[in-house]
Amino acid sequence: MPAPKFITNKPRVIYWFRTDLxxxxxxxxxxxxxxxxxxxxxxxxxxxxxxYHARVGPNRWQYLIDCQNDLSSRITALNPKSRLLxxxxxxxxxxxxxxxxxxxxxxxxxxxxDAYGRERDEKIERLAKEAGVKVVSIAGRTLWDSDDxxxxxxxxxxxxxxxxxxxxxxxxxxxxxxxxxxxxxxxxELILGFAHTQPIxxxxxxASHRSEADKSYETIAGPNxxxxxxxxxxxxxxxxxxxxxxxxxxxxxxMNKILADKTYTATFQKPNxxxxxxxxQATTLLSPHHHFGSLSIRQFYxxxxxxxxxxxxxxxxxxxxxxxxxxxxxxFRDMYFGAHAKLGYSFSQTIGNPNxxxxxxxxxxxxxxxxxxxxxxxxxxxNQEAEVWFQRWKFxxxxxxxxxxxxxxxxxxxxxxxxxxxxxxxxxxxxGCFVHWERGAExxxxxxxxxxxxxxxxxxxxxxxxxxxxxxYRVYSPIAFPKKWDKSGNIVRKYxxxxxxxxxxxxYEPWKAPIADQRKWGCMIKDDGSDEFTYPxxxxxFSERREWCLRKMKEAYxxxxxxxxxxxxxxxxxxLFGDELGNKGDVKLMSIGDIDAGDNGAENVVxxxxxxxxxxxxxxxxxxxxxxxxxxxxxxxVKRIKKS
DNA sequence: AGGTTAGTTGGCAAT
DNA sequence: TATTGCCAACTAACC
Numbered sequence: 134m135p136a137p138k139f140i141t142n143k144p145r146v147i148y149w150f151r152t153d154l155x156x157x158x159x160x161x162x163x164x165x166x167x168x169x170x171x172x173x174x175x176x177x178x179x180x181x182x183x184x185y186h187a188r189v190g191p192n193r194w195q196y197l198i199d200c201q202n203d204l205s206s207r208i209t210a211l212n213p214k215s216r217l218l219x220x221x222x223x224x225x226x227x228x229x230x231x232x233x234x235x236x237x238x239x240x241x242x243x244x245x246x247d248a249y250g251r252e253r254d255e256k257i258e259r260l261a262k263e264a265g266v267k268v269v270s271i272a273g274r275t276l277w278d279s280d281d282x283x284x285x286x287x288x289x290x291x292x293x294x295x296x297x298x299x300x301x302x303x304x305x306x307x308x309x310x311x312x313x314x315x316x317x318x319x320x321x322e323l324i325l326g327f328a329h330t331q332p333i334x335x336x337x338x339x340a341s342h343r344s345e346a347d348k349s350y351e352t353i354a355g356p357n358x359x360x361x362x363x364x365x366x367x368x369x370x371x372x373x374x375x376x377x378x379x380x381x382x383x384x385x386x387x388m389n390k391i392l393a394d395k396t397y398t399a400t401f402q403k404p405n406x407x408x409x410x411x412x413x414q415a416t417t418l419l420s421p422h423h424h425f426g427s428l429s430i431r432q433f434y435x436x437x438x439x440x441x442x443x444x445x446x447x448x449x450x451x452x453x454x455x456x457x458x459x460x461x462x463x464x465f466r467d468m469y470f471g472a473h474a475k476l477g478y479s480f481s482q483t484i485g486n487p488n489x490x491x492x493x494x495x496x497x498x499x500x501x502x503x504x505x506x507x508x509x510x511x512x513x514x515x516n517q518e519a520e521v522w523f524q525r526w527k528f529x530x531x532x533x534x535x536x537x538x539x540x541x542x543x544x545x546x547x548x549x550x551x552x553x554x555x556x557x558x559x560x561x562x563x564x565g566c567f568v569h570w571e572r573g574a575e576x577x578x579x580x581x582x583x584x585x586x587x588x589x590x591x592x593x594x595x596x597x598x599x600x601x602x603x604x605x606y607r608v609y610s611p612i613a614f615p616k617k618w619d620k621s622g623n624i625v626r627k628y629x630x631x632x633x634x635x636x637x638x639x640x641y642e643p644w645k646a647p648i649a650d651q652r653k654w655g656c657m658i659k660d661d662g663s664d665e666f667t668y669p670x671x672x673x674x675f676s677e678r679r680e681w682c683l684r685k686m687k688e689a690y691x692x693x694x695x696x697x698x699x700x701x702x703x704x705x706x707x708x709l710f711g712d713e714l715g716n717k718g719d720v721k722l723m724s725i726g727d728i729d730a731g732d733n734g735a736e737n738v739v740x741x742x743x744x745x746x747x748x749x750x751x752x753x754x755x756x757x758x759x760x761x762x763x764x765x766x767x768x769x770x771v772k773r774i775k776k777s
Numbered sequence: 778a779g780g781t782t783a784g785t786t787g788g789c790a791a792t
Numbered sequence: 793t794a795t796t797g798c799c800a801a802c803t804a805a806c807c
Binding site: 295403404421456457551552555559564602606608609610613614676679 | 780
Binding site for chain 1: 806
């Protein structure tokens with residue numbers, strides 16, 4: 134081990150912020166302060182994995198930037214000489230330089246939970262060891278440390294709420310929140326006179342969200358040279374469209390408002406909250422704060438427990454209990470984290486995952502044979518019709534107003550109600566399109582401001598009846614389900630404004646309205662719905678598709694393969710299924726990263742695949758497809774999206 | 778925390 | 793008062 138250049142008595146500490154963008158109830162930050170450091174550098178490193186390889190739309194970028202700005206000013210409020218230092222370089226290259234230049238003795242961070250973060254942190258710990266820097270990593274993102282949960286669950290993934298609850302009981306009471314620090318140490322000297330390492334050029338999964346050149350890594354300290362949080366402009370990302378704002382200050386205000394409504398908090402029952410409500414929404418909307426760590430999960434947990442106890446003593450009634458209560462919702466979150474902690478990367482994919490069923494969905498993922506992992510940014514188009522359905526679903530042009538309203542709300546605002554997620558997920562997978570749940574999960578990853586790998590993968594598995602839940606005949610109707618909550622379809626009028634003047638009677642099924650009424654209400658129902666005075670006909674007969682899907686689900690359950698079965702990996706599963714799927718023979722993969730000249734002169738990176746008989750047609754995910762006569766509907770769709 | 782259909786039951790008012 | 797029609801509310805079976 135090389136000897137440090139300078140020996141000081143007091144620790145010199147880097148606090149590495151990642152998904153814990155808060156000062157309150159941070160066990161890791163407390164540990165850093167307990168070192169009684171001579172100086173504390175609060176840093177953020179601009180990880181190329183997140184910049185290019187995670188799917189992040191403008192709304193989540195903005196939310197992250199909100200969190201960083203708020204955190205920085207809260208740090209400065211405690212110490213005017215301190216702030217959040219945003220370094221435009223990946224952690225694996227910059228941290229060793231900082232340790233050396235800033236004479237760091239300790240690096241402290243909250244233990245990460247997702248597969249990528251944990252793999253990255255292992256590398257960082259090895260590098261730190263080599264450099265003689267001590268690493269302090271403390272769990273703080275979940276009710277219990279998920280690795281402890283797995284251990285107390287017999288070393289297995291938590292696949293039911295009961296398993297999580299039993300493991301939790303064995304682990305003892307959840308820690309009470311730690312108050313925020315009252316002071317923070319000064320920064321050390323900001324020496325940045327070292328070479329700036331650029332990330333290795335890679336596939337940019339967020340290219341479709343950029344309107345300008347990406348300047349993420351132009352300088353180490355940002356355009357103002359002050360290590361301040363970036364702007365969307367610096368990232369070349371289009372403006373955000375959501376009204377939801379991030380940051381610890383907003384998070385605490387929002388939480389306190391909820392807890393102040395004691396009846397709401399104590400009697401909350403998720404299935405009784407309206408998915409059609411949007412302003413205000415029926416649930417807490419705290420999930421994005423928990424995702425970025427701008428709100429501690431234990432702070433909210435204990436806030437609820439205290440309100441529930443008081444409510445039960447008050448004689449006003451009986452508080453709700455898990456699984457439907459607010460506490461139950463937090464437990465579900467920990468259950469998914471427990472499964473993800475055990476299974477790692479394989480939790481968020483079918484192939485190689487022993488815990489999930491194999492169902493022969495359309496548009497399956499492509500596997501990297503070397504790593505056994507799904508290749509992000511690509512998938513097989515094994516059925517052209519399903520690809521059209523998928524694109525129409527993604528951009529809210531299915532012709533089912535309830536589904537389209539939700540998908541447009543998701544794209545615009547980055548958040549939809551949990552039961553709305555049920556509705557669109559059921560529709561895309563087992564109750565409509567029969568498209569792979571991994572395609573849906575990728576769209577949610579791109580557009581949700583509260584995207585959390587464990588919860589997203591888990592919920593898609595649940596809703597597609599791939600794991601956690603198996604009653605596949607419980608299909609959500611795009612008409613009957615929203616009618617139960619809102620007969621007049623206000624959510625449709627808001628997000629599908631071309632239908633705003635339709636009578637209540639037809640708001641969820643406008644194709645049934647007489648032509649004269651369609652004319653009167655200013656919106657004709659036409660096949661492609663390609664101008665602003667038209668809306669598309671439903672892209673299929675729903676009950677027909679529902680029956681077809683039920684047959685296929687039953688078949689898949691009878692065949693009984695799971696993600697880790699050899700037959701799933703080698704493709705021989707096909708011999709066990711009937712030939713009704715319509716995907717004939719093998720599909721072929723184009724080279725990922727090939728450059729494809731787009732119609733508008735732009736160069737697009739090919740990230741998807743071709744199907745037999747269509748060898749000359751590549752696909753660019755999230756961008757315009759190359760012209761294809763067989764996809765008139767899709768071209769109309771693209772035109773419509775560009776206009777909106 | 779799904780939806781449909783067919784069948785039953787019970788209240789109510791018209792005849 | 794008995795019969796009839798109507799319908800809302802409920803249940804069971806099925807997908």
